[in-house]
Amino acid sequence: MSLPFDIDIALQSDTWSNHEAVIYKSVSAILEVLESPRLGELSIALSDDAQIRCLNREYRGKDKPTNVLSFPVPPPAPLLGDIVLAYETVESEAKEKNISFDNHLSHLIIHGFLHLQGYDHINEEDASIMEALEIQALTLLNIDNPYLY
Incomplete structure (x- = not known):
């Protein structure tokens, strides 16, 4: 799958199996939905709860x-930023x-990518915009609306 930028996938935990295809399809779907996304290299760290807890404590x-x-x-x-996921x-x-x-x-990849594009869900209006974009991208992947669960 070809994207207009590189994705660096860092396997930081042995619990992850091969999820490269899911990552590329997810990023491709959200790029299709966004009107004029900022492009650049993306780093995705496939991590675990221990590491993300440290990051969450330090940065949030x-x-x-x-x-x-x-x-x-x-x-x-040239770098969009980093997305870290906890298995x-x-x-x-x-x-x-x-x-x-x-x-x-x-x-979660789509959600994280939207944050790198400047979207957030701090207030209800912004959350609605972000959720609508997520749902559109997930629909392209034949994935049901996650906010119905």
């Missing part, structure tokens, strides 16, 4: 694991919602 002041963290790099850098949290959330791991992973 929350001493607990989370599913995904995004670290945007401001323009004009155990992604897995437990997928089981809790009774959806496939890969479908939940796609949602």
Whole structure:
């Protein structure tokens, strides 16, 4: 699958299997939805709860694991930023919602990518915009609306 930029996938935990195809399809889908996305190299770290808990504590002041963290790099850098995903949290959330791991992973990659594009969900209006974009991209991947679960 060809994208207009490189994706550097860093395997930081042995719990991850090969998810490269899911990553590329997810990024491709959100690029198709966005009108004029900022392009640049993307780094995705496939990590675990222990590492993401440390990052969450250091950068957000929350001493607990989370599913995904995004670290945007401001323009004009050639790097968009980093997306870090925690395997155990992604897995437990997928089981809790009774959806496939890969479908939940796609949602979180799209969500993280939108943060790198400057979107957020701090207030209700911004959250609605971000969720609508996520749903559009997931629909392209034949994945149901995750906000119905």
